[in-house]
Amino acid sequence: MACHFRRVIAEQVSRVLGLPLEKVVRSIRAIPVSKKGGSADFQCFVASVLADGPCNAKPHHQERAQELAGKLVCDSVISEIATGRGTVTFQIRRDLLAETVLRQVIKDGPRYGFNSELLSGLPRGKTIVEYSSPNIAKKFHVGHLRSTIIGNFIANLKQALGNEVVRINYLGDWGLQFGLLGVGFRRFGCEEKLQANPLQHLFEVYVKINAAAEQEENVQLSAQEFLRKLEEGEPQALSLWQNFRDLSIQEYIKVYKRLGVHFDDYSGESFYREKSEDVLRLLEQRGMLQITNKGTGVIDLSEGDLAAHATVVRSDGTSLYITRDLAAAADRMEKYNFDEMIYVTDKSQEIHFQHLFRILTLMGCKRAEGCRHVPFGLVQGMKTRRGNVVFLEDVLDEARSRMLHNMAMSKTTKELEDPSDTAEKLGLAALIVQDFKGQLLSDYHFDWDQALQSRGDTGVFLQYTHARLHSLQRMWDTGELNDFDAACLQDPPAVSILQHLLRYDEVIYKSVEGLQPKYLVNFLLGLGHLAAVAHRTLHVKGSPPHVAQARLLLFNCVRVVLASGMKLLGITPVIKM
Structure with a gap:
């Protein structure tokens, strides 16, 4: 495994340079298959091992690399040492490569990569991830898809690394929109329609009351009055609101089940309407x-990096989104005593979270430095065959429908017990991989045809690769594949796979460092393409038994790592398609 080879190299380098082993370990990287040219397996970046910061090709770094290489020796692991542009390169003995990597995958199974020394220095503790957070009484908007799948990935990754993770869905269940909805339901609502299709009916009511508010001045005043009654705990208003909330959560859970997402805590802004009063008193x-001429309460943030004021209370005394967020953060610090809290929302809320974290710091909250916002860009061009799409269920239905059509048209489609369920898993994989291939902060254009291709860099390709490897294993299953001849795995396609697997712990490290799934996605896609090449050239059928056994083990280890990585992304691997 990479950690074994990296440690052997790091021990030599740290001994020669007199530096801590932990620091040297982080400066050593397995060379990507596309860049290695068959000459080396690991590089030690001299600049980063000698000082913090990335390697560069300054003359003195090249000289230090040559000087370091001259003091290192080949041993039972390292067969060749050379220098590059500010790096020292190490070639691993090929007879050890297959033996070590595959033995480690057999031993660790789905945990392969996570027991690496490279990851041992990462902080562990209690992590709160707040994500999805739809607005109650509204259908699950497609805009919440990114927050849901990104937050789920981060929670999965943190949990796999050994953190205690609390997944929070912080529902938008309070505020002026409920004043509007309360007024709107009294005017346009129908109890029968509400029970039959809660979110659709509430959406229709909300659209109608907003249209009325543009024509009638008193609608907005009535909405403010309804919100005031809510905040004062007026029973009739609260009962109506509670009904909207309960029905909404029931509908959301159905969508989350389709996404394979769960939460530990369904909290909401409403829970903090009283606690926000405590925050205001503390401030x-x-x-x-500070109270402005208009009667609003603000906090001056101009002494920090933010040349701004943050409004925390309306002139009528009602709370705002940021006030309730402050109360929620303070409450979670006390309730969970977390080490870090990660908020996953679109990039339009960046200033909101800058203000939130700054105010928490000014309030003296000890855990404020552990709060982090993960922003993401917008999805453009997501349409169904019926036109522009608004609701997430429509997207999931469209993905399933298109995959069912593609499966029916494909000559290679297997007979399935539940084609609709398989199509659902394939469609979700397509959505996730299409979303995760680039930087989260970037907007991107969604293309159905591209996302649902079975070839190329798609989620469907990953599923197809996994299913094919599973089929191969089932076809040639000979029991436990623990004994193998590593000499049978010296062909270039096999070596490329082994070299790629060496990098898995580094990919995990980069993924958690930046909370960016693109590193994992690109690794898995690369692994899938390497497996496809190997499958075409490293035949099991017709090969001598010891060769077939070794190749089967190689393909099985690829499948194990592929499945592990897909599950981190939130994809359920299929075994037949």
């Missing part, structure tokens, strides 16, 4: 709360 006691 006032500390002399931070």
Whole structure:
């Protein structure tokens, strides 16, 4: 495994340079298959091992690389040492490569990569991930898809690394929109339609009352009055709101089940409507709360990096989104005593979270430095055959429908017990991989035809590769594949796969460092393409038994790592398609 080889190299380098082993380990990287040219397996970046920061090709770094290489020796693991542009390269003995990597995959199974020394220095603790967070009484908007799948990936990754993870769905279940909805339901609502299709009917009511508010001035005033009654706990208003909330959560759970997503805590802004009063009192006691001429309460943030004021209370005394967020953060610090809290929302809320974290710091909250916002861009061009899409269920239905059509048209489609369920898993894989291939912060254009291709860099390709490897294993299953001849895996396609598997712990490290899934996606796609090449050239059928056994083990190890990585992304691997 990479950690074994990396440690052997790091021990030599740290001994020669007199540096801590932990620091040297982080400077050593397995060389990507596309860049290695068959000459080396690992590089030690001299600049980063000698100082913090990336390697470069300055003359003194090249000289230091040559000097370091001259003091290192080949041994039972390293067969060749050379220098590059500010790096020292190490070639691993080929007879050890297959033996070590495959033995480690057999031993660790789905945990392969996570027991690496490279990851041992990462902080462990309690992590809160807040994601999805739809607005109650509204259908699950397609805009919440990114927050849901990104947050799920981050939670999966943190949990796999050994963190205690709390998954929170912080529902938008309070605020002026509920004043509007309350007024709207009294005017346009129908109890029968509400029970039959809750979110669709509430959406229709919301559209109608917003249209009325543009024509009638008193609608907005009535909405503010309804919100005031809610905040004062008026029973009739609260009962109506509670009904909307309960029905909405029931509908959301159905969508989350389709996405393979779960939460530990369904909290919401409503829970903090009273606690926000405590926050306002604390801000006032500390002399931070200022009242403007308009009667609003603001906090001056101009002494920090933010040349701005943050409004935390309306002139009528009702709370705002940021006020409730402050109360929620303070409450979670006390309830969970977390080490880090990650918020996953679109990039339009970046300033909101800058203000939130700054105010928490000014309030003296000890865990404020552990709060982090992961922003993401917008999806463009997501349409169904009926036109522009608004709701997530329509997207999931469209993905399933298109995959069922593609499966029916394909000559290679197997007979399936539940084609619709398989199509659902394939469609979701397509959505996730299409979304995760680039930087999260970037907007991207969604293309159905491209996303659903069975070849190329798609989620369907990953599923197809996994299913094919599973089929191969089932066809030639000879029991436990623990004994193999490593000499049978010296062909270039096999070596390329082994070299690629060496990098898995580095990919995990980069993924958690930036909380970016693209590194994992690109690794898995690369693994899939290498497996496809090997499948065409390294035949099992017709090969001598010891060769077939070794190749079967190689393909099985690829399948194990592929499945492990897909599950981190939130994809359920299929075994037949």
